[in-house]
Amino acid sequence: MQLFLSRANILFIWILFGISGSLSAQNSSFFNGLVMDVTDSEPLIGANVYWEDDVSTGVVTDVDGKFRIRSRELPARLVVSYIGFERSIRNISKNEAEKEIRYFLKPLEMSLEEIIIQERRPDEQVRNLETGKASIPIETIKNIPALFGEVDLLRSLQLLPGVQTAGEGTTGLFVRGGSADQNLVQLEGAPVFNPSHFFGFFSVFSPDALDQVDLYKGNMPASYGGRLSSLIDVSLKEGNNEQIHGEGGIGSISSRLMLNGPLFSDKSTFAISGRRTYADLFLKLSSNEDVKNNKLNFHDLSAMFAFRLGDKDKITLASYEGSDFLGLDDQFGLGWRNWVSSSKWSHTINENSFFDLKVYHSRYQYKVEFDDPEAGFSWKNKLSESGMKGQWSWINSDKMQSYWGFQSQYYHFAPIGLDPAGDSAIEPIVTNPKNGFLISAFLGATVELTPKLSTEVGLRWGFFHQVGKGLDYLYENDIPNEEANVIDSVSYNTLEPMHFYQGLEPRVAFRYLVNEEFSIKAAYNRNYQYVQIASNSSAGLPIDRWILAGKYMSPLRSDQVSIGFFRNFNENKWEFSVETYAKDIRNVIDLKNGASVLFTDQVETEILTGDGYALGVEFLLRKNVGKTTGWLAYTYSRTWRTIEGISLGQRYNPRYDRPNDVTLVLNHEFSPAWSAGLTFVYTTGQAVSFPIGTYEVDNQVIPLYSDYRNEDRFPDYHRMDASVTWKNPDKGRKWRGSWNFSIYNLYGRKNPFAYEFRTVFNDKINYNPDDDGPIVSEKQSVVMTYLFTFLPSITYNFQF
Structure with missing residues (x-):
C-alpha cells in the first residue's frame, strides 16, 4: 500500500507539471497594467479591460x-471601464507595451441612486x-445591525450558510x-490565536x-494549511498616496479612528x-463602591x-496589538493580549511570473491574578x-495559472505557571x-480544459516535528489515564527531535459551466492539523489549553467532499446556490467526564481520542443590486463523534451540533440620506447534558448525569435586529458624518445563555436570609x- 501511494503521489506531481509544460508552450506576448481609484489609489477589483x-x-x-x-x-x-467610474480609453504604442501602465479612474458625478458599485x-x-x-464586502458588514453598535x-460571518455560532453574544x-x-483566523498571513x-x-x-475578508470553508487552496474546517483570511487596508484621509466612529461602548495617506512620497x-x-469609565460613575472599583476595557x-x-x-509591514482586562475591586484580575506582526515582499520577476515572501510572528498571552493572603496566586501562560x-x-497562458512554494512554522507553547502568594496554601x-x-x-494549478x-x-505536503525542550511521561502498558501509574x-x-508526523494533502476542484448563468462544481480536500484545544467550553475562553501533536496525540485529519449548484437570474441581479458536503474527521480529542486540563502537566490523562463526521446542505439566495439588497440562507447540518470511553462508545453530538440554521439579511436605501438594515437568525438549540436526577453527599445535593453525552438541547434560538442610518449626502465636503441607530x-x-441546577429557597432565585426571612x-x-433582551444603541461615524 505504501508503494502504491508513493507512486500515486509521483504520478500526481508528474501530471501537474506535464500540464504546466504543455500549456506554457502556448504562451504568447501579453500586456500588463494596473487599475486604481484616483481618489484614494485603491485597486479596482473586477474592472473590465479590452x-x-x-x-x-x-x-x-x-x-x-x-x-x-x-x-x-x-x-x-x-x-478600461468600471461601474460607477468614468471610462478610460488609451492609445497603446509599442514602447508602452513593454512596461506596466497604471490607469487612474475617476468616480462618476452621479447621484447614488444611479450608481451600482460592486x-x-x-x-x-x-x-x-x-x-x-464566501465573502462579505466591508461596506455590507458596516450596514449590518450590531450588538452595542x-x-x-x-x-457578520455567522450570517453565512454553513457557519454557526457558539451562542448568545459570542x-x-x-x-x-x-x-x-479548527478555524485558521489569520491577519496579513499571521495566525490570531484568540x-x-x-x-x-x-x-x-x-x-x-x-x-x-475571505472565508474558505470548502475548497481551500494548497497554499494554505494547518486547520481542518476553514480559513478566515483578513487583510488590512493600505493607505492612499495622494492625501491624508480618516474615518472612525463614536459608539455606545467604544470609539475608533483610522488615518491613512502618503508617508514620505507617493511611493x-x-x-x-x-x-x-x-x-x-461608566463603572466609575456608579455609587456602588464594589462596582466603582472594577475595571473592564479592551x-x-x-x-x-x-x-x-x-x-x-513592493514591501509591506503590518502589525496588530490588542488586549483585554477585567479587574474586580483590585482583588481579581484577568487579562489577555494578542500581538501580530507581518512583513511581505512582492516581486515581479517578469510579465508572467511573480514571487511573494512573507515573514510573520504571532504571540498570545494571558494572566490571572487573585489577591488574597491565604489563597492568592498569579497564573500566566x-x-x-x-x-x-x-x-x-506563474501565468502560463490565458488558460492556465500555476503556483508553488513553501512554508515553515515554529510553535512555542511556554510552560503554564501558577505562582502562589507568599502566605498562600496553594501549591x-x-x-x-x-x-x-x-x-x-x-x-x-488552475486549468481551463475546455x-x-x-x-x-x-x-500540500507537511512535515511536523515535536522538538525539545520537553518531557514525555511513560505509563504502564503505554496507556495514559488517571488510573495508570507513571513508570x-x-x-x-x-530542539532535540521528539516525535515526527507527516501528511500529504491533495486538493482538487472542478467547475462545469452549463450555460452563462448556471454551473456545477465539485471539490475534494484533505487537511491536517497539528494543534488542538482541550477545553470544557464550546465557545472558547481566553485561558483555553492548546496542545501540540506528540507521543499521545496524533494530528487531526479531515477529508471533505462537496458538490454545489450555482445559478444566477435576472441579468445576475439574483444569485442562488445549493452546496452539500460530507466530512470525515480522524484523531479528534474530547475531555473525559470531570476532566481538568488547565494546570496538569499530564494532559494526555484527561483526554480521549476518536473520530467524527459531519454532513450538511446549504442554501443561499442573494440579491446584489438595487435599492434592496441582502440574502436568505438556510443550512441543515449534523455532526457526530465516536470516542471510546465517552457516551459508552456510542456516537454523540458535540455541543455545537445545531441541525437547522436560518438567517435573513436585508438592507434598503430609501434615499441618499436614509437607509435601514434588518437581520433575523434562527437556530436549533445547542446539544447539552441535563441531570437525570440527584443524590446527596455530606448533606449536599449533587446532580446525577446520564452515561450518554449531550442527549438534551437548549430551546431554539432566534433573534431579530434592526438599524437605521442617516448620512449627509452632500458631496464636496471634507467632513462627512452619519448616525446609526440600532436595536x-x-x-x-x-435566549438562554446557561442553565444552573440548584436549590431554590422560598421560590426566590437570589434568596437572602436577611431580607427574605426564614426558609419556608x-x-x-x-x-x-x-444576557440581552431589547438593547438599543447609537453610533456616530465620520470620514474626512
Missing part, C-alpha cells in the same frame, strides 16, 4: 487591481472555481461541523482598518487604526506601511507561532513547554441565565 475593436478578448482585474491581456498589433486603443464580477459565483468560499466581522465560529479551534474581546462578545478586527503609504472601549491598534521600490518591488512563506506564481505548579516545527511544500470545464488541482519519563534538550433583539427574546420552602430548580 481592446476597442475586439471586445471578445477582454479580461478583468484581479484582487490587486492588476490585469493581463493578450497583446496585438500596435498601436491600438485599450478601454466589489466583484456580477457572474463571479457561476464562473469561478471556488466551492465553499459595534460592527463586527466574525459576527463570536466563536463553527464551520461545517468543525470545532472553533480573535475576540470581552470573552467572545466582539472580534479584534476594527472594520475601518480592513480591506478584504510609500501608511494606515493606522485604533479602538478603545470606555466601559470602565483596545486595538493596527498599522500598515507600504513601500513601492520601483515598478517590480504564553504561546506563539513564527513563520516564513514563499510563493512563486505552585509549573508545566513543561511544548515546541514544534512544521515544514510544508505546496503546488497547484470553454465549459475548468479544474483546480493542488498538493518513567524521558527528557529532551532544546439588538428587537422583540426581546430571552425548598426545592430543586432549573435557573436560566440570559
